Amino acid sequence: MRLRIAIVGLGTAGPAAALFLHRLGHDVIVFERVPDPGPVGAGIVVQPTGMTALARLGLLPQIIDAGERLDHLRGWTTGGRVVMDLTYAELHPGYFGLGLHRGDLFTALTDALRTDGVRVECGVGVASVEGRTLIGDDGRELGAFDLVVVADGARSELRGRSRLPKRATPYPYGALWFVAEDPDREFAGSLDQYYRGTQRMLGFLATGTTPTQDERTNLVSLFWSLPARAVDETRRRGLPAFREEVLSMSPRAEPVLDQIEDIDALLFAQYWDVRMPRWYDDGVLYIGDAAHAMSPQLGQGANLALYDSMVLADSLDGASDLKEAMRRYTRARRSHLRFYQMASRWLTPVFQSDLTPVGWMRDAFFGPFCQAPWVRGQMLRSLAGLKTGPFGAWPLSVTDAYLRALDGQVG
Numbered sequence: 001m002r003l004r005i006a007i008v009g010l011g012t013a014g015p016a017a018a019l020f021l022h023r024l025g026h027d028v029i030v031f032e033r034v035p036d037p038g039p040v041g042a043g044i045v046v047q048p049t050g051m052t053a054l055a056r057l058g059l060l061p062q063i064i065d066a067g068e069r070l071d072h073l074r075g076w077t078t079g080g081r082v083v084m085d086l087t088y089a090e091l092h093p094g095y096f097g098l099g100l101h102r103g104d105l106f107t108a109l110t111d112a113l114r115t116d117g118v119r120v121e122c123g124v125g126v127a128s129v130e131g132r133t134l135i136g137d138d139g140r141e142l143g144a145f146d147l148v149v150v151a152d153g154a155r156s157e158l159r160g161r162s163r164l165p166k167r168a169t170p171y172p173y174g175a176l177w178f179v180a181e182d183p184d185r186e187f188a189g190s191l192d193q194y195y196r197g198t199q200r201m202l203g204f205l206a207t208g209t210t211p212t213q214d215e216r217t218n219l220v221s222l223f224w225s226l227p228a229r230a231v232d233e234t235r236r237r238g239l240p241a242f243r244e245e246v247l248s249m250s251p252r253a254e255p256v257l258d259q260i261e262d263i264d265a266l267l268f269a270q271y272w273d274v275r276m277p278r279w280y281d282d283g284v285l286y287i288g289d290a291a292h293a294m295s296p297q298l299g300q301g302a303n304l305a306l307y308d309s310m311v312l313a314d315s316l317d318g319a320s321d322l323k324e325a326m327r328r329y330t331r332a333r334r335s336h337l338r339f340y341q342m343a344s345r346w347l348t349p350v351f352q353s354d355l356t357p358v359g360w361m362r363d364a365f366f367g368p369f370c371q372a373p374w375v376r377g378q379m380l381r382s383l384a385g386l387k388t389g390p391f392g393a394w395p396l397s398v399t400d401a402y403l404r405a406l407d408g409q410v411g
């Protein structure tokens with residue numbers, strides 16, 4: 001079966017799916033609304049499951065080279081009480097998270113598309129899908145396809161126009177972020193968080209090197225979680241007040257804050273909770289954030305987008321027809337995606353909400369609770385992207401391609 005496939009969106013899910021599907025022999029074209037998309041964004045985390053998809057694409061060594069190996073996820077109250085302390089290697093000696101500038105992932109994927117000769121049309125937004133025909137923003141027909149893969153992100157307009165049932169709600173909380181240089185590698189090796197109640201969270205994510213690769217300066221992303229309603233007020237109060245508040249949570253922030261020259265250099269990221277009971281209808285499939293955006297509490301956005309792309313290719317490979325392939329895809333993705341959507345919905349208010357008593361309970365019980373071996377194992381599996389339900393998880397063997405690609409460098 002050789003299909004004519006259109007992919008909408010050149011974020012993470014779009015280019016990864018385009019590479020997988022092109023390499024399976026399908027005729028693929030990608031449409032991206034932004035005329036000149038570049039390596040923008042802040043730090044993201046790719047987990048062992050997402051790295052499995054990158055390994056299958058042959059991109060893992062260069063991605064690991066650009067990123068920062070994260071061995072730990074750690075969290076403290078501002079009073080110094082440990083709330084979270086997870087070490088990937090407890091699950092498998094070869095496991096780690098990869099802190100990465102979103103731009104490095106984008107560059108690796110789009111360079112590979114160029115090398116493979118996949119057609120990418122930038123500056124061409126897709127306004128609607130009629131049957132299996134794409135209509136551009138300018139009303140022009142962009143062609144008819146056997147399969148349309150919609151990967152146009154959390155705010156997907158195409159999802160909004162689809163007849164599939166869906167719900168997209170913004171979380172009341174989001175984060176101001178800034179990417180700073182970390183020449184002395186003060187933040188290397190870990191994702192560190194500091195909590196003050198549930199209303200403030202300060203995070204430092206080691207982010208690898210600069211996305212241009214010209215100079216190999218190490219980066220750290222600072223995340224300052226706050227209610228969306230407080231963003232204007234924070235900007236109005238200005239940089240000195242922001243500095244003071246951040247430093248009161250952790251003096252480690254000083255070298256990062258010193259690089260922020262203007263309060264408007266902090267960008268606000270709003271989080272979305274997207275629910276779609278079904279992702280496929282009559283030749284159109286939704287993947288990545290368009291299908292299941294969630295808060296970044298579990299560090300899974302880019303990870304799940306990469307995994308979707310890999311499973312899509314595996315579902316099409318050897319299927320007798322498209323319907324069978326889409327049934328396979330749905331079966332293969334259902335429990336995994338449902339678990340992460342549910343877990344991030346439950347966990348986000350524990351760290352980012354107005355529920356002050358929840359914060360007290362978290363600070364008192366979360367640390368000791370996480371020490372219980374079974375709980376620890378489940379939390380590490382959640383982090384690694386392996387969970388399929390409250391009590392279920394994939395075996396570690398699903399990440400064999402990742403472990404093999406590390407080629408004895410770790411473990």
Ligand SMILES: Cc1cc2nc3c(=O)[nH]c(=O)nc-3n(C[C@H](O)[C@H](O)[C@H](O)COP(=O)(O)OP(=O)(O)OC[C@H]3O[C@@H](n4cnc5c(N)ncnc54)[C@H](O)[C@@H]3O)c2cc1C
Nearest residue numbers: 009011012013032033041042125126152153288289301302
């Ligand atoms: C500019 C940008 C910066 C980001 N920065 C961060 C970050 O710093 N940290 C983080 O954790 N996550 C960030 N994200 C989100 C993160 O990349 C995604 O959660 C994750 O990688 C899933 O990717 P996705 O491909 O599903 O969606 P996205 O990465 O959001 O990609 C969607 C793509 O579709 C394009 N598009 C949208 N509508 C249309 C249309 N109608 N026609 C054609 N193209 C369309 C968009 O321009 C975009 O390129 C960012 C996303 C974007 C677009």
